[in-house]
Amino acid sequence: MRQRQSSDKQVLAWAKQGFPPGTEAFAYKDNVLAVENVLLPVIAASVGTPFYVYSATVICRNYRAFKAAFAGLDILVAYAVKANSNQAVLKLLAGAGAGADIVSGGELRRALAAGFHPQKIVYSGVGKTAEEMDFALQSRIGCFNVESPAELQLLSARAQALGAEAPVSLRINPDIAAGGHAKIATGKAENKFGIPQAEALQAYALAARLKGIKICGLDVHIGSQIEQAEPFARAFAFAAGLVQDLRRQGFSITHIDIGGGLGIAYQAGAKPPLEPGAYAALLRQYLGGLGLSFIAEPGRFITGNAGALVTKVLFVKPTAAKNFIIVDAGMNDLIRPTLYDAWHEIVPVVAPPAGEPCYQSDIVGPVCETGDYLALDRQMPLMPAGALLAVLSSGAYGAGMAGNYNSRLLVPEVLVEGGRFAIIRPRATYDSLLAQDKIPDWL
């Protein structure tokens, strides 16, 4: 294959249009890509490839920008731990004043270990176990976002058993389509999340009857990677109506949890998605006058564009049908391209000379699956074996969703601040991989 592309296609998208808005931590210094003031090849020489790298400065900047958009409102910005749950990242955000949105006992332990104040922790998710509830009750977290009457009953039973009272918001499903992909939309009636809106009043009545439950709020998370205002506006309008109905019925609703979901730009030259300022304006417009406090649960917005996955070219394989650039990171390291058809901008760590010819190529990993790719049909210059590539916008739902498939080791994570960097998760070892399995003594 390896046909040269026509001349108008020779300019790489990112070279023409810059990196996606929000990825400013990554920039070329004398043609070598750096994160903040650290050159990526320097990190690669220290930890090997592949690795994840995050900019501490940008993570904090994103948190502060999000929080500042809501200035004047009583709001807890509870970072969605699932987006990137490395404890160094969590500690950075806890130190900046953030709360945490968690969805499991594991995330609760990570959040507590990283220093989040328990009262600033909210617990979401459709499938909390009795053990997880007990631990969260004993830890005195700020709020349980409860997603079904059955969960409410169990939480009531556990709270009574422990002599505790569970602060509760009910997550109501507003039946609103939102989100960048069907697999990350949560607010439609057919999604497993939340209590159907027609059953909302009944569920609050149940919560009011149950011992050990203290109603305090309403939760309306509708999905992730939402780029437009409209779904948020509909959700906030829905929430405003429901708060008024609930108050008329005598329920005390003091806060609304608006969930997460604010999208980020993934593509060079893409129209930037809804900005925090416009998002906050919607909140003020629909919910500002109700005397409520707020919780927001941004994940991707805080860490997504602050991180990249750096990988090394192993081989280039031009075939009759396609050009394949085979790299050392695969779908087990970054599953978003194959799971959600997600686009991540992929850029060479050493910038090619201007006018370098490009070839349409698939960038694929070593995993034995046809779906193991990081990008399909990209214009890429000829990449020699050993060249490094950075997969941008990988700071959220990258390392956290990685796995061991094909007995591959989890890759290291590195945090950069200014001119210094630290390994915040070392590369796993083959010894630890082998030690995971136990062989019965009868084998």
Ligand code: LLP
């Ligand atoms: N709150 C709740 C209850 C959530 O379920 C989520 C995300 C968030 C907050 C944070 O949403 P964010 O601000 O990050 O959009 N793995 C997918 C995204 C799954 C999102 C799941 N829930 C991806 O890589 O696109």
